[in-house]
Structure formats: C-alpha cells, structure tokens
Amino acid sequence: MHRFLVIFKMDMINLFKSPVLVGYNTVFAALLILIMGFLSSGNYADIKDAYEYYVVSFIIYGMLNGAMTASNCFMERDIKRPNLRIIYSPVGAFPIYFSKILSSFIFDYSLHLLLLLILCPMLHVSLGSNPVYFILLMAPIEFAAAALGIFFCCIFQCEETTSMLLSNVISILCFLGGTFFSLDSMGSTIAFASRLSPVKWLNDAFFAIVCDNSLAYFWPVLIGGTVVSALLVLGCRLFFRTEDYL
C-alpha cells in the first residue's frame, strides 16, 4: 500500500504541475460555458436558463474529456521511462495503471467541483434542490472516463493515437448528444441519432436532477457508470503488457 501511495503521489503532483491540463479543465471549460451561454442568451427571457443548459452540458463534456487527461498522464514520453522502471521494481504492474486512473479521476473531479463552486453562484444556476445528487452522480462518470483513457492507451500503446482517437470520438458523441446545441428540435431523424449517443443519456439524467428534482435516472446511471468503470479497469488488466514499454 505504501508503495502504491508513493507512485500515486507522484502522479498527482505531475498532473497538477501541467499548466495545459489544469487550464483545459478550468479556464477552457469556464470560457466555453460563459461564451456559449452568453451567445444563446438572446433566445431566452431569463438569462439564467441559457447558462443552466451550458453549465450542465459542458460539465459532462469536461467529464468525458477526462479520458484525455488520463491518457496524457499515462503515456507521455517523459513518463514512459519511469513506468518501465516501476515494472521491474517489486511493486508490479497493477499500481502503474491504477494509480494513473485514480489520480486523473481525483484531479478532474476536484477541478470540476471547483468550477461548479465558482460558476453556479456567479451565474445563479442551481443544481437541483439537493446538489449532492448531482455531485455524487459525477463521480462514476469521471472514473469511467479516466479508465477509458487508460484502456485505450493499453490497446493502442501510443499516446498520440489514443488522444486523437478519443478526442474525436468524444467530440462526435457530445455533438450528437447535444452538448453544443440541442438536436432535439431538428427533426425526427436527427433526434433519433441523438438518442443513440450515450452523452444524450447522461444529459437526460443530469437535467432530470437539475430541472425536475427527479431521481428516476439517478440509480441506473450511477450503477451503469460503476459497472463500466469496473469493466474498463478489468480490460486494462487484460491488455496491459509490459513488453510495450521496451
């Protein structure tokens, strides 16, 4: 356990020391929310409704992009060599990828909470009558996203391929799921395509909590996220090969 903690601490420090990653998860996300909310506020009677939509949808976008944080912290060129040394130490392979998953999960989660803490009072957006549910539901999604990033790294064994693939897949799913603007009102064919995107399901669940105080989607998403996380960690275990580092 102590050995794991040492690696974990190193990973955390590495993440918080990277200005691009910190900026991507805070400044960039905040800018996206503010700009999109401001641009679309002309359509609404109350400016708060515009921001409400984009706070929720871009937090989901940010959570899924946590996969990029994870892949970045796992397979960056500077980190590959230290990883190789850990493999040959008595710690074994498991702490390498699991500490990366855990640290990028905590990194993203804390930054997104900080973002919500600043933006929600500033824009008068409420996260439902009990924000605890919203925050609780974020956890498995963040974890699954981090595990997905590592899983892709294990399969493709190259950080650039992974991050390009992931960023595109996530962008497309988010676009379909209505992150940038709602596709529900664009005809039945597009609305159907939108429903195929998992981002849409997440959007539905979070909006149900925020707007309706309804917990109908809470447990399915929470359990689904946990199961997906567990499966992805299992997948990392299967596909993580030490030979890739040589």
Place this chain on the structure above:
Amino acid sequence: MRTFLNVLKNNYLRTIPRLAPTILMTAITLLTIILAVYVTGLQQVKGHVALITQSGTMSLPKSSKQLDITVLSQKPPHSDLVKQKYDAYVSVNSNGSYDIETLHSNDYKNMIAFLLKNPDAHFEDSTTERGTGVNIIGFMMMFLLMIAFSNLFAFADDKEQGQLHRIAASPASFGWYLAAHCAYCLSLLLPAFLMLAVLKWCGWNIGFSLLQYAGLVAVLGFLGISLALLLHTFIKKPDNANMLGNSVTVLTSVLAGGFYSFSKNNSVLDKIIKLLPQKELMDFAMHLQNGDGGQHIWSIIYVVGFSLMLISFSCTSLHRMYVKKV
C-alpha cells in the same frame, strides 16, 4: 528542391503506421459534409409546442408549416424545456383559451399565441437563410483545422526528438523542409475535396462550384497549418500543443458561427468576433453564396494575410532558434 521531395516522401512513409487515426479523421470530415447537406434540407419550423389537454373532443390546432405541435395528455417535465425538446407548453383551458409556458421572451410567447389562432399566418425570417455551401464550409471548418494539428506530427516529432537541430546543421534547405510539411498537410485535405467532387458528380446540390470549394478548402487548410506550426514551434511537447490547439479551434469555430449562427446584437463582442479569421471566412462564404463575393474579397485576403503572418512569424522564430544558433 530535393529536400522538399525527400521530406515529402518520408512523411508519407511515416504516415503508414498512423494510418488508422488518419483514416478515421478523414471519415469524420466526410460525415460532416453529408450532415451539412442533410441539415440544410430540413424544414425549419418556428417552434415545437407540446399541447396539453385532457379532453380529446375539442378541435385542436394542427401542426402547420410554422409550428410543430405534439398533443399530450400530461405535461412533460421542465427539463424538456431547458433541453429545447419543446419550445413551449400550451395548456388548453376549459373555455378554449391557451396558457403558454416558455423559457423564451414575451415576443416569442405572443408569436406562438398568434400562430395557434392563425396557423396560416406567415412570419418573416429576420435571419438570412444559410445555403448548403455555407453549411458545408461551416461544418467542415472545425475538423479541417483540427486535422492540420495532427498532420503536422512529423514536424512536431522532429522538433521534440532533436532531429531539427541536425536538419538545420545539414546542407538541406530549411525553407524547403518546412514547405514539404505544409504541402503534406494540404495533400491530406484532398479526400475531403474529392468527396465534394463525387457528391457534385452524383448530382447533389452542394452550393458552390468545385473551383470555389478548392479555394475555400485551401485557405482553411493554410490557416490550420499556420496555427499548428505556430503552436508546435513555441510549445515543447506535441501533445500539449495539440490539446491547446484543439481547444482554441473548438472555441473560435463555435464563436465564428460554423455550426450555428447566433443572433446576438452586442457591438463589442461582434467586433471581437470579427477579428477571428474563421468569422471572416464564413462571411466571405455567405457573400459568395449570395453572388457578391467579389466585393468582399478583402475578407478572404484578411484570412490569407493572417495565416501568412503566423507562418512568417513561426519561420523567423524557427530560423532564430535553430539555423542561426548552429
């Protein structure tokens, strides 16, 4: 010239192990073209209304060209309004009057009330219609710019791994070396252009002529390369440069109205947005569609000039950092 050909050939060879992501990226761009053509063909309605009524005996207003009406017996949750699944909830009172609940402004509310009473009335559109061509360019814009970042991988790798120092010290021409990378990036935009040509050949309406598309795509590609070259020059790690570049591209492309033109009358913000080369390009495409592109040639010159400025800036910096130092 020999440097140019050798680097170009080398770049293609280096693409082979990265074939899968390159093909995926191209496929996405091709999909957006089809999406753009499809979206343009859609009939735009003024609003989606959920009509809530318990009794089915009353004569209810029907969906018209302007209004898409869904009759429901129970009120949908408030989140459907926020998610814009419906623009308004209309409940019918016992005396036949309507109660309208919407997040939009009062003007919108009045328009819905009016359209419910007079389904055939016609409201003039205040925004100009965007044609297929403008939509295709707008949808492709973000992806073409992002492609440039990933396609400059060869240059980024050379720089990170120190090959650039060796190239600068060798008798090979540094200018031709950079030109080869640019030519390589531009050549990877060909599939998108070929796709447009095929669509045109199959008889689809794609808005502009192929020559116009060639020009617009080349300008877009050039803009992407200049931005990517700048970031790769000044940021040491390629992944950091890619990540920053992708964020900037997403942000500015959305602001420039690539997917969706915003109606926001804010003069300060409008002036800032006008500075974005993507916005100028969209404006030019819009004028080109309306047939008066010649008068607005400055917009496109601004974009090209912007790219040239970025490229010359990165070139001089690279020259200072590598060639002179040796």
